[in-house]
Structures are given as structure tokens and as C-alpha cells.
Amino acid sequence: MASTPHDADTLSQTFDLLVIGGGNAALCAAMTAQAAGARVLLLESAPIEFRGGNSRHTRNLRYMHERGNDHLTGPYLEDEFWDDLNRVTGGQTNEELARVTIRQSNNVGEWMTLHGVNFQPAMRGTLHLARTNGFFLGGGKALINAYYRTAAKLGVRILYDAEVTDLEIQDGLFKSATFVSRGLTQKVRTKAVVLASGGFQANLDWLKEYWGPPADNFIIRGTPYNKGRMLRVLLDQGAKPVGDPRQCHAVAIDARAPKFDGGIVTRLDCVPFGIVVNKEARRFYDEGEEFWPKRYAIWGRLVAQQPDQIAYAVIDSKSIDLFMPSVFPPIEAASIEEMAAKMELDPAALKETVAAFNGAVRPGRFDSNDLDDCTTVGLEPAKSHWARPLDRPPYYGYPLRPGITFTYLGVTVNDRAQVILQDDRPAANIFAAGEIMAGNILGKGYMAGFGMTIGTVFGRIAGKEAARHVLS
Amino acid sequence: MSSPEMLKEADRVMVICNSCRYCEGFCAVFPAMERRRTFTAHDLKYLANLCHNCRDCYYACQYAPPHEFDVNVPKTLAELRLETYREFTWPGVFKGLFRQNGLAVALVTTLSVLLVLLLTFLSKGPAAVFAIHSGENAFYQIISYWAIVIPLSALGLFVLTTLLKGIANFWRETGGTPGELFSPQANAQAIWDVLQLKYLDGGGHGCNYPDDRFSFIRKWFHHFVFYGFILCFISTTIAAIYDHFLHWPAPYPFWSWPVVLGTMGGVALLIGTVGLLVLKLKMDPSPAAPRAFSMDIAFLSLLFLTSLTGLLLLVFRETGAMGILLAVHLGIVVGLFITMPYGKFIHAAYRYAALARNANEKLAEDRLAVDPTQNKA
Numbered sequence: 088m089a090s091t092p093h094d095a096d097t098l099s100q101t102f103d104l105l106v107i108g109g110g111n112a113a114l115c116a117a118m119t120a121q122a123a124g125a126r127v128l129l130l131e132s133a134p135i136e137f138r139g140g141n142s143r144h145t146r147n148l149r150y151m152h153e154r155g156n157d158h159l160t161g162p163y164l165e166d167e168f169w170d171d172l173n174r175v176t177g178g179q180t181n182e183e184l185a186r187v188t189i190r191q192s193n194n195v196g197e198w199m200t201l202h203g204v205n206f207q208p209a210m211r212g213t214l215h216l217a218r219t220n221g222f223f224l225g226g227g228k229a230l231i232n233a234y235y236r237t238a239a240k241l242g243v244r245i246l247y248d249a250e251v252t253d254l255e256i257q258d259g260l261f262k263s264a265t266f267v268s269r270g271l272t273q274k275v276r277t278k279a280v281v282l283a284s285g286g287f288q289a290n291l292d293w294l295k296e297y298w299g300p301p302a303d304n305f306i307i308r309g310t311p312y313n314k315g316r317m318l319r320v321l322l323d324q325g326a327k328p329v330g331d332p333r334q335c336h337a338v339a340i341d342a343r344a345p346k347f348d349g350g351i352v353t354r355l356d357c358v359p360f361g362i363v364v365n366k367e368a369r370r371f372y373d374e375g376e377e378f379w380p381k382r383y384a385i386w387g388r389l390v391a392q393q394p395d396q397i398a399y400a401v402i403d404s405k406s407i408d409l410f411m412p413s414v415f416p417p418i419e420a421a422s423i424e425e426m427a428a429k430m431e432l433d434p435a436a437l438k439e440t441v442a443a444f445n446g447a448v449r450p451g452r453f454d455s456n457d458l459d460d461c462t463t464v465g466l467e468p469a470k471s472h473w474a475r476p477l478d479r480p481p482y483y484g485y486p487l488r489p490g491i492t493f494t495y496l497g498v499t500v501n502d503r504a505q506v507i508l509q510d511d512r513p514a515a516n517i518f519a520a521g522e523i524m525a526g527n528i529l530g531k532g533y534m535a536g537f538g539m540t541i542g543t544v545f546g547r548i549a550g551k552e553a554a555r556h557v558l559s
Numbered sequence: 560m561s562s563p564e565m566l567k568e569a570d571r572v573m574v575i576c577n578s579c580r581y582c583e584g585f586c587a588v589f590p591a592m593e594r595r596r597t598f599t600a601h602d603l604k605y606l607a608n609l610c611h612n613c614r615d616c617y618y619a620c621q622y623a624p625p626h627e628f629d630v631n632v633p634k635t636l637a638e639l640r641l642e643t644y645r646e647f648t649w650p651g652v653f654k655g656l657f658r659q660n661g662l663a664v665a666l667v668t669t670l671s672v673l674l675v676l677l678l679t680f681l682s683k684g685p686a687a688v689f690a691i692h693s694g695e696n697a698f699y700q701i702i703s704y705w706a707i708v709i710p711l712s713a714l715g716l717f718v719l720t721t722l723l724k725g726i727a728n729f730w731r732e733t734g735g736t737p738g739e740l741f742s743p744q745a746n747a748q749a750i751w752d753v754l755q756l757k758y759l760d761g762g763g764h765g766c767n768y769p770d771d772r773f774s775f776i777r778k779w780f781h782h783f784v785f786y787g788f789i790l791c792f793i794s795t796t797i798a799a800i801y802d803h804f805l806h807w808p809a810p811y812p813f814w815s816w817p818v819v820l821g822t823m824g825g826v827a828l829l830i831g832t833v834g835l836l837v838l839k840l841k842m843d844p845s846p847a848a849p850r851a852f853s854m855d856i857a858f859l860s861l862l863f864l865t866s867l868t869g870l871l872l873l874v875f876r877e878t879g880a881m882g883i884l885l886a887v888h889l890g891i892v893v894g895l896f897i898t899m900p901y902g903k904f905i906h907a908a909y910r911y912a913a914l915a916r917n918a919n920e921k922l923a924e925d926r927l928a929v930d931p932t933q934n935k936a
């Protein structure tokens with residue numbers, strides 16, 4: 088592990104550019120600006136062991152490319168990329184910025200490799216994404232380690248445990264930032280700033296402003312350090328917001344997950360193979376609507392809308408091997424009543440729900456790898472695919488809660504990553520990258536690997552533009 | 560038996576990894592883990608011995624301590640691996656040697672050096688020991704032919720037996736069938752994996768040794784040790800053939816096969832063991848099993864001393880120091896042979912067996928010809 092340079096030693100120097108945050112977007116900006124000749128200070132609020140924000144939990148990144156390479160199986164061109172984005176966002180995207188993101192992601196894997204990132208060979212194509220997405224060897228933490236090493240080698244100074252608490256902005260110009268490090272409050276003045284401090288999903292009070300009491304039952308999948316402090320300061324000081332504050336990427340995860348930082352292993356993939364009931368033991372949505380990776384994202388919201396934000400997935404022993412294992416063991420029961428008792432549901436109600444479901448299942452060809460023709464008839468809500476009666480004990484169950492990945496409220500930016508103010512003027516020396524501005528491009532919905540794309544592309548743009556500004 | 564807590568911890572960690580799988584490109588452990596949904600004690604012992612302790616998965620782990628999931632794959636598997644060494648050991652009465660292994664190895668070696676010195680002095684007398692001997696049979700004027708050949712051959716046979724017995728125990732205790740153990744295809748694959756030290760490649764980028772940077776340095780030093788050892792082994796074998804069958808007694812001229820190969824092997828061993836020792840001392844201790852440290856150091860030091868005294872013997876064989884050097888060298892070799900099955904060397908047997916298991920599993924998977932992406936979605 089890189090050692091932490093002593094604060095005093097670092098702070099006796101002068102810097103051209105301050106980068107706030109310590110995830111993918113921040114490091115892409117810092118490396119780019121330092122390589123362009125700017126002297127960069129990066130402040131990461133987390134301690135060194137937890138550096139890297141949500142980027143630490145990622146697995147892959149989507150990028151445009153004309154042909155396959157050692158880690159991608161085939162071409163992925165602008166039009167297809169754009170269509171995919173348009174579909175998941177339902178058109179809620181800024182087309183100009185979206186196209187900038189797509190175009191500038193062209194072959195970004197090479198740049199990443201040059202900066203120390205290793206990709207996994209394509210043959211083990213996890214999640215059917217091997218054509219469009221590059222998978223990091225060792226995942227996001229390995230990427231983050233590589234970037235910190237490269238940044239340090241380039242000369243970027245890094246302070247951990249350094250949370251920025253306030254920004255001094257005068258007439259749309261950044262002057263200085265206040266931060267707290269090891270109990271000491273300090274101020275740093277630079278000619279420009281890049282904000283790459285993520286969303287506000289780890290700020291439970293703020294989530295509650297939009298979601299009300301249900302937010303108490305949300306689980307935050309990623310870093311506890313993304314509290315949205317910089318986002319709030321920017322919005323309070325005249326940055327123009329973007330994105331619906333109630334939109335976020337939320338998936339259904341195991342209710343036994345830790346409140347923060349549980350990451351990828353708490354996800355559950357069993358839903359399409361069974362039924363999902365709420366605490367009244369009633370089904371509330373079509374579990375077999377689509378492939379799980381595609382539907383995974385809507386279930387966070389669905390569970391959030393249920394009483395007490397809890398739901399339970401139930402499958403039987405026919406299905407236990409059909410999905411990726413998850414970290415918590417399933418609740419196991421020999422009968423539906425026993426399952427209900429273990430889940431603290433009304434046994435009669437669950438029995439009735441299962442009986443109604445089983446009775447509505449029409450026998451068909453079952454295929455876990457395709458949209459098959461196992462459906463229900465006359466059931467409300469229907470189960471469109473993979474519907475098989477729950478009749479072979481033991482039964483297995485998992486409790487579900489909404490797991491928040493990241494929030495979409497952010498600051499508006501232009502194609503130079505400059506933050507746009509309320510009067511639509513760009514702030515000359517304030518730049519933003521990553522989750523904090525992702526709402527410009529992802530108005531709603533999500534597609535796998537695109538968070539890292541936005542952070543990489545806009546991190547590099549912010550770094551380049553900020554360096555140009557401070558060096559001119 | 561492996562302790563239940565250790566198996567439980569290995570199971571806990573493998574369950575987390577199996578639902579994460581971010582590290583699947585690093586080594587054979589992760590694909591092998593992915594072939595299972597739950598882990599029996601057999602599976603865990605097998606996986607523990609398949610791990611090469613490259614540490615890549617430790618630095619890449621988003622759940623590494625101080626995260627509350629506290630995932631430390633290399634350390635957990637190393638600790639279990641140590642337990643399996645004890646468990647699979649033959650004969651069982653020597654299991655204790657794995658406790659405080661560094662001390663045990665040091666004691667045994669010191670005693671055997673003293674014993675050989677003592678016997679030499681008693682049988683030949685100081686005058687003969689310090690005299691200059693040259694030409695044919697020079698060595699045997701210090702220690703007689705049979706006094707060298709009989710104990711060393713017996714020890715060699717003993718080492719070979721314990722290794723084979725260890726492999727057999729491993730195989731049984733990890734649930735493999737005899738047919739699989741003798742599968743030519745699987746053994747060919749395992750030998751090839753060993754010869755190129757495939758799983759210290761970290762998916763093509765190397766190990767995280769001594770810190771979180773990727774590097775091939777550990778692999779290179781290990782190659783020096785491995786191939787150095789093999790060269791010394793070949794040199795000794797040729798010398799034995801010369802001596803017993805062709806009746807050309809040692810010492811041999813410098814440009815003879817045994818001496819040239821032995822010298823190359825000895826120098827390679829010196830480089831490799833010093834390199835690995837320095838790496839061990841410089842390494843981040845967090846992903847290691849603390850109890851493994853003294854065992855590793857002891858074995859590396861012993862190999863180092865064996866080749867050092869062997870090379871010194873070569874350089875000074877025409878001087879009055881030869882007698883002492885020969886006795887010391889032989890004493891160290893005896894110590895090495897005695898402790899080989901009860902120290903770090905044994906990893907060679909179990910690692911090989913684990914690789915053969917792995918090759919069998921891969922072959923079985925290929926026979927099924929399943930699409931590897933199929934069960935991933």
C-alpha cells in the first residue's frame with residue numbers, strides 16, 4: 088500500500104488544481120491533469136483502506152470499440168451504444184453529453200491499460216456482457232489500486248481521511264476549499280477544482296427528504312463516504328441541478344446485507360425462478376417478466392413500495408442451482424407453512440398465494456437461458472416466464488430489501504465538464520465528473536458498466552480542461 | 560483432522576468469493592471454486608493446496624480487512640494448508656514436527672552436522688580430517704564409501720516414500736478416485752503447470768509480491784530454486800551412476816557433467832533462496848499465515864546452506880579444509896533429507912496433487928462441453 092504522505096509536508100506545497108473525491112472519476116481527472124503539467128492535490132474522504140468509493144465495488148466498464156480484442160468479443164459501435172442508452176433511460180438523457188460520453192469512450196480500454204488496469208480475458212464472459220463490457224481483472228479495487236499507483240508516480244499528491252466540507256465560490260469562481268483531516272480543519276486554494284465526490288446515497292437524512300420514512304429501510308450497497316456534501320454545497324451556491332432527486336439506481340438485495348458497503352455479493356438472482364411476496368404474503372409483480380440482469384434494477388423500487396420495504400423470494404429445490412450463489416444462505420423449509428413461520432409471514436396467506444400460483448401455472452418448455460413459455464394463466468399479477476409450480480421441497484427463501492447503488496440528482500455540466508450555474512453560465516474553473524454529474528446522461532434506468540464509462544470519460548475531460556485552465 | 564474453526568472460516572470465505580467472483584482470472588482456485596455451490600471439507604482442503612499464495616486476490620479484494628466481511632483468501636487458505644500438511648503426514652508420529660517447524664528443522668540439522676563431524680573425527684582421527692587429499696577416492700578418505708551411500712540412499716528412499724504416501728493421503732482426503740490419480744492426461748497437464756509455475760502468473764501480470772504491485776520476481780526466484788534443485792538432483796544421479804556402475808569414484812574434474820550441473824544448480828539455488836528469503840522478509844505479512852513463516856525460512860535457509868557448503872567444498876576440495884567441509888555438507892544434506900517431508904518441501908507433493916485434481920476437473924468439464932457462460936447469468 089502506498090504510504091500516506093504527511094499532511095504538513097504536502098500542504099506546504101502549492102497546487103494548481105484540487106480534485107475532490109477518490110474514486111474512478113477523481114483519479115482519471117487527477118492523472119490527466121497532472122500529466123498535462125498541472126500540480127494536482129487529491130483529497131479523499133475515506134481512509135486508505137476504503138479509498139476508491141463505489142468504484143472499488145465495480146466489475147466492468149462499457150466502451151465503444153470497432154473490433155474485439157483480448158478482453159472483448161466483438162464490435163460495439165456508437166449507434167448500438169446510443170440505442171441501448173436511449174432504451175434504458177426512456178429518452179431521459181442529454182443527447183449531446185451522451186454522445187460525447189459514447190464517442191470519447193472509444194477504445195478507452197487502451198488508455199486504461201496504459202494507466203495500469205488489467206482486463207480479464209474475454210472467454211469467461213460473465214453475465215453475457217463480454218462483447219460490450221471489459222471486465223477488470225480482480226474487479227474495481229484492483230483498478231483503483233492501479234490508478235492510485237499511477238497517479239502517485241505521475242506526481243499527484245494524495246491525502247486520505249480528508250473530507251472537504253465547504254467550498255468558497257465567488258461570482259461563479261472557485262477560490263478555496265475547506266477540509267477536515269485527522270481532526271484538523273484546513274483550507275486549500277487552487278486555481279481550479281474538479282468535483283468527483285459521488286452521489287448522496289450514503290446520506291440517510293437526505294434520502295429521507297425525498298423518500299420519507301421508507302428510506303430508513305434502504306440498504307446502501309456501496310461506500311459510506313458518499314454523503315453528497317459537495318453536491319449540497321454546489322447546489323446551495325448556485326449550481327444548476329439535474330436529474331430527478333427521487334431517481335436512483337436501486338436493486339433488490341438480500342435484507343441481511345450490512346447497511347453500507349456490502350457490494351456485489353448481497354445481490355440475489357433467484358427471483359425469476361420463484362415468486363416474490365410482500366409481508367402480507369401477496370405477490371405484487373411479474374417475477375418472470377424479463378431476464379434478471381435486465382429486470383434486476385426495477386425490483387429495488389418495487390420492494391421500496393411495499394409495506395415496511397420488505398419482500399421475500401421463495402423458490403423450490405428445482406431451482407436452487409439455476410442462479411449465481413449469493414452470500415447469505417437461503418432460509419430452508421420442508422413445507423410452505425414452515426417457510427412462512429421462518430419468514431414471520433402468515434402461514435395461511437402464504438399457502439394460499441402459493442396454491443393460487445401453482446394452480447395458474449401452465450406447463451410449458453422450461454429454459455433458464457431463454458424467454459421460455461412457462462407462464463401463468465388468469466393470475467394477477469401474471470408470471471410471464473419460468474413459471475413452474477412450487478411443489479418440490481425443500482423450499483428456499485430469501486428476504487429482500489431495496490439496495491441503493493447511487494442517486495441521480497447532480498449538477499448540470501457542459502461538454503467541457505464545467506459546472507453550469509443557475510443562470511446557465513458555465514463556471515470557468517469548476518469541473519465535475521462521475522456520479523455527481525451522471526444524472527445529465529442517465530436520467531433514469533441503468534445499463535451495466537456505464538457508471539464507470541461516465542466517470543472515465545468525464546474524469547478525463549475535466550482533467551484536461553482544468554489543466555488547460557490553470558496552465559493558461 | 561483439520562480443525563473445525565479453520566474449515567468453517569475457509570468455507571465462509573469461499574462462499575463470499577463464490578458470490579463475488581471478481582478474482583476469477585487470477586489463478587485456478589477461483590474456477591475450481593465456481594464448480595461448486597457448497598464446500599465440503601474435501602473441497603476446502605483441495606482448494607487450500609491449489610492456492611499458490613500469490614496474494615493477487617488479497618489486494619484486489621473489496622472485502623479485505625478492515626471491511627466487516629474480513630475476507631483474506633491467501634491467509635485463510637495458507638492456514639488450512641498448513642493443517643493439511645500435518646494431517647496428511649506419514650508416519651503420523653512425526654506430525655509434531657510441523658509445530659514450531661523452524662526450531663525443529665534447525666535442531667535436526669545442527670544435530671546431524673554434529674553427528675557426522677563427530678563420527679568422522681572418531682573414525683578417521685583429526686590428522687586425516689585436516690590433511691590434504693586429492694585424486695581418486697579423496698572424499699572416501701574422510702568418510703568411507705558405505706558410510707555415505709547407505710545412509711543417504713536410505714534417507715532418499717524414505718523421502719520418496721513419504722512423498723508418495725502424502726500424495727495418496729491427499730488424494731483420499733480430498734475425495735479423488737484412483738483412476739483420476741493415474742490419468743496420463745491430467746498428470747501431463749499438472750507437470751506442465753508445475754514446470755512453468757502457471758498459477759504464479761496472476762492472469763498474466765504476476766504476483767503481488769512483496770507488495771500490491773504486480774511482479775514476476777517471486778516466480779523467477781522460485782524458478783531458480785526449482786530448476787536449481789532439479790539440476791543438483793540430476794548431477795547427483797549422474798555421479799551415482801559414475802560411481803556405482805562405471806566405477807569412477809568422486810571427486811570429478813571441474814568440466815565433468817556432475818560438477819558442471821551441480822555447480823549451475825548450486826548457484827541457481829543460492830540466487831533463488833536468497834531472493835525468496837529477501838522477499839519473505841520484505842513482504843507485507845497481512846496475507847500470510849504467521850505460522851508458515853518459520854517453516855518457509857527454515858527450508859529456504861537449509862537449501863541455501865546445502866548449496867553453499869556444496870560449492871565451498873568444490874572450491875576448497877584440494878585444501879586441508881576439505882575434510883571439515885565435506886562432513887558439514889553431508890551433515891546438512893542429512894538434515895535436509897530428514898526434515899524434507901516435515902517442512903516446507905512437502906508443499907511440492909500436495910501442490911502437485913492439487914494441480915492433478917484440478918486438471919482432472921477441467922478435463923471432466925471439457926468432456927461435458929458446457930458453455931462456460933451458461934450458469935453465470
Ligand SMILES: Cc1cc2nc3c(=O)[nH]c(=O)nc-3n(C[C@H](O)[C@H](O)[C@H](O)COP(=O)(O)OP(=O)(O)OC[C@H]3O[C@@H](n4cnc5c(N)ncnc54)[C@H](O)[C@@H]3O)c2cc1C
Pocket residue numbers: 107108109110111112113130131132133138139140141142143144145146147148149249250251252283284285286308309310312313314315316317349350351491492493520521522523535536537538539540542
Ligand atoms: C456494488 C456496486 C457495483 C457496481 N458495479 C458497477 C460496474 O460493474 N460497472 C459500472 O460501471 N458501475 C458500477 N457501479 C456504479 C459505479 O460504482 C459508479 O457509477 C462509479 O464508481 C462512480 O464513480 P465516481 O468516481 O463518480 O464515484 P466514487 O467511486 O463513489 O467515488 C467518490 C469518492 O468521493 C469521495 N468523497 C465523497 N465525498 C467527499 C468529500 N466531501 N471530500 C472528499 N472526498 C469525498 C468518496 O470517499 C469516494 O472516494 C457499481 C456500484 C456499486 C455500489
Ligand code: SF4
Pocket residue numbers: 225226575576577579580581582583616617619620621622623630632
Ligand atoms: S477475494 Fe474478494 S474480490 Fe476476490 S473473489 Fe473473493 S470476495 Fe471477491
Ligand code: SF4
Pocket residue numbers: 582585586587588589609610611612613614615616617632633758
Ligand atoms: S492468493 Fe493467488 S493463488 Fe491463492 S487464491 Fe488468491 S489469487 Fe489464487
